[in-house]
Amino acid sequence: MVSAGSIPVFGIGDLYPVKTGGQKATYHLFGALNQLRPCRYVFLEPGATGIDEGTYPNGLRYQRIGGRAAKSWRNALIAPKLLYGDGPTRNLLRTARTRSIVDALAAFAVASPTVIFATPWIWPVLAPRIPATQQVVYDSHNFELQLLRERLAAGTLDARSLQAMCEAERSLSRRADVLLACSPIDAEAYVTEFGVDPKRLHLGFKGASVPAQPMLREAVEPPVATFVGSDWPANNEAALAVATRIAPRLPQVRFRLIGSCCLRLPKQLPPNVEALGFVDDLEAQLRRTTVALNPITSGSGINMKLLEYLTLGIPVVSTVFGARGLPPEAMAALEIATIDDFPAAIEGLLQSPERLQQQGREGHGYARRHLDWPLLGARLSALLAG
Structure with a gap:
């Protein structure tokens, strides 16, 4: 009607x-x-x-x-x-x-x-x-x-x-x-x-749908770095970079790749990389995430998953291009790095629990003010x- x-x-x-x-x-x-x-x-x-x-x-x-x-x-x-x-x-x-x-x-x-x-x-x-x-x-x-x-x-x-x-x-x-x-x-x-x-x-x-408080995340050991993406060229490229260029340089970190981007990955992956594909409970996986990854270097639009990470108070390492569309206030809540510098940026965050907590609080605060x-x-x- x-x-x-x-x-x-x-x-x-x-x-x-x-x-x-x-x-x-x-x-x-x-x-x-x-x-x-x-x-x-x-x-x-x-x-x-x-x-x-x-x-x-x-x-x-x-x-x-x-x-x-x-x-x-x-x-x-x-x-x-x-x-x-x-x-x-x-x-x-x-x-x-x-x-x-x-x-x-x-x-x-x-x-x-x-x-x-x-x-x-x-x-x-x-x-x-x-x-x-x-x-x-x-x-x-x-x-x-x-x-x-x-x-x-x-x-x-x-x-x-x-x-x-x-x-x-x-x-x-x-x-x-x-x-x-x-x-x-x-x-x-x-x-x-x-x-x-x-x-x-x-x-x-x-x-994004912004909760009143950041997500309560579990302390996991070894630390977990997570990338989530659908089967799309920019996401597939990013997932491949995580598996082949970032993860091998950080054997002490567990890398989890989630979503249909996993369909395009090579069959043989480093021992510290898990390609989970589609998961029934993404929130449960994010609760067990120490740091989220956004190594996007191509495409258009805005990365909705990045907004979700900010909303939930999850620390993020991102490329400049991956954070396109965000103002300086939001960028301040991210760790910005090139793909080659991702391992060092991840390691730096993991060695500073205070910075991890601060980044999560700043991201959630920005989301509350601007993204709801x-x-x-x-x-x-x-x-x-x-």
């Missing part, structure tokens, strides 16, 4: 259960905004049929629109596999030519003076239905063109798909009245690559009100 009082937040795929950083950011930010302004997450589920609705545990209502009809033989001819090797690109183009699906999405867009896009890939479908007077918000999770170029270089994306997806991101970015960028690096890219007006760019809307989702929801509500 279309509600004229709700702000639609358009996305692709369900938000719950929350697993990825992108899901977490969308679920919590608009769950917080929903407490002040009614919102509804309207998402396309490419493999499903029909339409249904419900409410997430945080109170955010959702509307699922099945996109399976877009896989018809007629649309397959319009966007053939041989011309578009990338699945999301094919689905996007086929959906754009499936009137029943576009009409279902557009019904939510026209019912509100404000529309929010949590992904650029639905924008081309709805752009012709959005009048110039309607407020458009783009909640960016990455500067997508950067990631697309990396995929093109790696041979996992064809040039024709890159062109179509780049145009989707460019068009939405230039039309958006409010663009929520993850970092100054991303914001600069929107200006230089797409010509976005800097006045429309806003930072600081990625956060209700704070960000209130900021976004004020921004939309002008």
Whole structure:
């Protein structure tokens, strides 16, 4: 049912259960905004049929629109596999030519003076239905063109798909009245690559659920250094660096790698490295973590896991690039090092229990002041009100 009082937040795929950083950011930010302004997450589920609705545990209502009809033989001819090797690109183009699906999405867009896009890939479908007077918000999770170029270089994306997806991101970015960028690096890219007006760019809307006190962690021996990451090139590169460049130089430390990034690791690992893969209880693993690692050197957006470490009061060693998007106040709560200097930085922290405790307190304090989702929801509500 279309509600004229709700702000639609358009996305692709369900938000719950929350697993990825992108899901977490969308679920919590608009769950917080929903407490002040009614919102509804309207998402396309490419493999499903029909339409249904419900409410997430945080109170955010959702509307699922099945996109399976877009896989018809007629649309397959319009966007053939041989011309578009990338699945999301094919689905996007086929959906754009499936009137029943576009009409279902557009019904939510026209019912509100404000529309929010949590992904650029639905924008081309709805752009012709959005009048110039309607407020458009783009909640960016990455500067997508950067990631697309990396995929093109790696041979996992064809040039024709890159062109179509780049145009989707460019068009939405230039039309958006409010663009929520993850970092100054991303914001600069929107200006230089797409010509976005800097006045429309806003930072600081990625956060975390901040507990009243830092996490109570167990004292473990030997000390444990943990990296968590999904199967994504930047994470895979970081996990490999931990296993092959950092861990061998610190045999007295136990290194734990968690998440689907472990799928890309070599079979033979140093004896002090555990590749746990997916774990049912990540919080339990973090309780047994002495120091968290963020050796990210490529990619885009912001590292949501880093925000979570700060929130929980876990000391962190990070690269400068891995901490992109954080202001100097937050950087002061981190141990910053190059990959080559990670072993020395980790060892220095482990030899100073006072510094470990101080860093944890500073990180949690920063999170309480700046990262809590209700704070960000209130900021976004004020921004939309002008």
